[in-house]
Amino acid sequence: MSNLLYPYTxxxxxxxxxxxPLTPCQALxxxxxxxxxxxxxxxxxxxxxxxxxxxxxxxxxxxxxDVRVAGLTRSQLLKLLEILKVTLAIQGDFTVLYEVRxxxxxxxxxxxxxxxPHATAPHIHLQPRKGTRWPPRE
Numbered sequence: 001m002s003n004l005l006y007p008y009t010x011x012x013x014x015x016x017x018x019x020x021p022l023t024p025c026q027a028l029x030x031x032x033x034x035x036x037x038x039x040x041x042x043x044x045x046x047x048x049x050x051x052x053x054x055x056x057x058x059x060x061x062x063x064x065x066d067v068r069v070a071g072l073t074r075s076q077l078l079k080l081l082e083i084l085k086v087t088l089a090i091q092g093d094f095t096v097l098y099e100v101r102x103x104x105x106x107x108x109x110x111x112x113x114x115x116x117p118h119a120t121a122p123h124i125h126l127q128p129r130k131g132t133r134w135p136p137r138e
Contacts, residue, residue, distance in 0.1 A: 008037035010044045013068065018050040023062030025134045028091060029126050033067065036083040040076040044068070047123055063134070064127035069098070074109060081112055084126065092136065093129040098122070 010033045012019075019026055026049065037044045048066035050059055058064035069077055081098055088094035097114040100122045104110045114125075128134040 006034060006038060008041060008043045010034050010037055010046065012046045012049070016051060017046055017048065019062075020050070021062070025063045025128065026065060028088075028134065029065045032084065032087050033065075036080055036087075039083060040072070040079050042072060042076055044080075047121075058127040064125065066099075067124040067126070069122050069124060074106060077109065078112065081124065084124065088126070092134050093132050094134070095125070095127050095129050097125040099125050 010030060030046075033044050033046075045068040046065055047068050048059060048064075050062050053059040059066075067080075069080075072080065077098070081096060084096045088096060098109075098112050099116045099119045100113045101115070101117055101119050103115055104113050
């Protein structure tokens with residue numbers, strides 16, 4: 001039976017995606033992604049949590065998530081990026097990147113893309129801006 005309030009889900013791609021222990025930053029990202037999934041009318045998949053990165057990487061500290069974009073339309077991708085950037089800007093100083101290996105051919109998508117030749121696949125990367133933490137520590 002589908003959940004009528006939240007018909008679109010946020011899930012991990014498989015059991016290798018680690019969230020434990022869940023940090024406030026990850027919880028913030030997940031809550032925003034659940035709401036964003038309803039707006040863009042598509043379920044979302046987390047492809048990277050705390051696993052597979054160096055000890056000082058934001059992923060390993062529980063301060064970054066990667067979100068699969070395969071299967072999203074151009075409109076859904078652009079709307080998702082807009083929602084994430086606006087909502088996270090209200091919460092603090094965050095980086096929201098649409099990471100790709102090469103410049104997309106669609107000019108509108110190319111305008112929001114961050115080229116990373118080492119990206120395993122196109123995805124959205126979320127983290128506090130480099131040099132900051134969330135929630136801020138005094």
